[in-house]
Amino acid sequence: MKNVSGNKKGRPGAVRSGRKGNKQVGSGGQGAQALEGRKPTPKAEDRPYHPAGKRKAAKDRFEAAKGRHGASSSTQNRTGGRPPARKTDDSELVTGRNSVLEALRTKTPSTTLYIASRIEVDDRVKEILTLANHRGVPIIELMRPELDRITGHDSVHQGVALKVPAYQYAVAEDIVEQAFSRDQVPLLVALDGITDPRNLGAIIRSTAAFGGHGVVVPQRRSVGVTASAWKTSAGAAARTPVAMAPNLTQTLKSLKSMGLFVLGLDGDGDIELDGLELADRPIVIVVGSEGKGLSRLVTETCDAIVSIPISSATESLNAGIAASVTLWEVARRRRTA
Numbered sequence: 001m002k003n004v005s006g007n008k009k010g011r012p013g014a015v016r017s018g019r020k021g022n023k024q025v026g027s028g029g030q031g032a033q034a035l036e037g038r039k040p041t042p043k044a045e046d047r048p049y050h051p052a053g054k055r056k057a058a059k060d061r062f063e064a065a066k067g068r069h070g071a072s073s074s075t076q077n078r079t080g081g082r083p084p085a086r087k088t089d090d091s092e093l094v095t096g097r098n099s100v101l102e103a104l105r106t107k108t109p110s111t112t113l114y115i116a117s118r119i120e121v122d123d124r125v126k127e128i129l130t131l132a133n134h135r136g137v138p139i140i141e142l143m144r145p146e147l148d149r150i151t152g153h154d155s156v157h158q159g160v161a162l163k164v165p166a167y168q169y170a171v172a173e174d175i176v177e178q179a180f181s182r183d184q185v186p187l188l189v190a191l192d193g194i195t196d197p198r199n200l201g202a203i204i205r206s207t208a209a210f211g212g213h214g215v216v217v218p219q220r221r222s223v224g225v226t227a228s229a230w231k232t233s234a235g236a237a238a239r240t241p242v243a244m245a246p247n248l249t250q251t252l253k254s255l256k257s258m259g260l261f262v263l264g265l266d267g268d269g270d271i272e273l274d275g276l277e278l279a280d281r282p283i284v285i286v287v288g289s290e291g292k293g294l295s296r297l298v299t300e301t302c303d304a305i306v307s308i309p310i311s312s313a314t315e316s317l318n319a320g321i322a323a324s325v326t327l328w329e330v331a332r333r334r335r336t337a
Contacts, residue, residue, distance in 0.1 A: 092164055093150065094230050095157035097124040102235020104131040109165050113139045116147050116159035128160060137162075155231075167225040167237075169244035172251050175214040176258055176282070186260060186282040187330060190216040192248060192298050193289040194319055197223045201232025202320030203287065208236040210327040211334075215240065216284070218248040249297045252284065260284050262302045264294050265322050269307030273326060276306060279333035287323045290316060 091111070094103050101124050103110065113132045119125060132139055142150075144159070151157045172188065179186040189207050194200060200223045204215055217224060224244075230237045245251035252262050260282040286302060288294035299305065308317060308325055317325070 091166060092226065092230065094162045094164055095151050095155050095160070096231045097122075097128070097158045097160055099231045099233075099235050100160045100162045101128050101131075103162055103164060103230075103238050104128060104135070104137075106235075106238040107135070108238050110135070110137045110162050111165065112163040113137050114147055114150070114161040114163070115139060115141050116144045116157075117141050119159040125160065155228075167230075167242070169225075170214065170241040172214070172216045172243040172245060173254060173258065175241055175243060176255060176260065179213045179282075184213070185280065185334070186284075187212045187327075188214050188216060188255070188260070188284040189323055189327070190245070190248065190252065190284055190286045191218070191222055191319075192286055192294055193218075193221060193292055194287065195221070195223050195289070196319075197226045197229035198232045199223070199318070199320045200225070201229040201234075201237070203323045204229070204233040204240050204242065205236040206320070206324040206327050208233075208240040210324075210331040212240070212327060214243055216243045216245050216248070216251060219244055219246045249301050252286070252298065252301045255284050256301075256303070258282075261304070262286060263326075264288070264299055264302035264305045265308070265326060266293055266299075266305050267307050267316060269305040271304055271306055273306055273308045273329050276329065276333070278304070279330045280337045283330065285323065285326050285330075287319050290319055 093114075094100055094108075100113075104127075110132075113128070115125075115129075129139070131137075147157060147159070147161060148155075151161050175188065176186045187207075187210075189203055189212060191200065191203065194203075194217075200215070200217065206212075207215055223229065225237055225242050233240075243251075256262055261278050262284050263276075263278070264286045265288065286294060286298060288298070294302070294305075306326070308322060310317065
């Protein structure tokens, strides 16, 4: 048999070279670590990406935020650098008797009231005319074809339309501060990627109906408060502030620093709505679009993802309906708390 030890061209690895500086890399003690066994598994609440860990972190933030609300100086420091309340460029037409009447009742700035000629006058029309005259709003009577043209042929104006200045958006942090200053528990709804103005109008209406304090919409890739949204809200947009978020994820993080819990709605949620235990805490509910749902960054920002139990025969809920159901459940739990 040939002596392998003296053959430098032998099988690779069969001979250990005696030259220094040519040492082969070993396991680095990995095998020894494996023999030691695994360390104890951390508790669920100690794992930052576990739902229980997120809930614990949110509770810690809420406790830390107590006592910080109500100080005007701290509000100014925290809100420094935020863009001011934003206005869009064009005026809007509010159409429909309920929407126009609610806008006039809440003293929404108005420039012109359009009335269809030979309109059937009911109690709402009488009050609309009375309020417009009292506030000095110019009234212009138009033939119905002309009113159809200026409001859009697909608009159901019911013979009345009110021209209002561009909507002035609020700031989300200011809405929360106002709620805390009134000793109320903040409840907001944020929209992630919703582009249908009718969904926005329905969510504004539900927010007002169930004691919510405001709605947050992103500045980009989202619907704004248009005449269609105003009409769908049945006038609730006049008394429910809508905030414009330059960056929704950053705004949600800012609200979290104020002690709010961020709850995202998704069919594959961590917890079901009927098992929600945070209803009595400050909350912002995030609703995603029907097609794409919540975006990745928003999902990672949420403290918990909540699902609504529905029949298997129904694939999903409309965004406006999902928000309404969640708001109702939160309001119900707050009443019984």
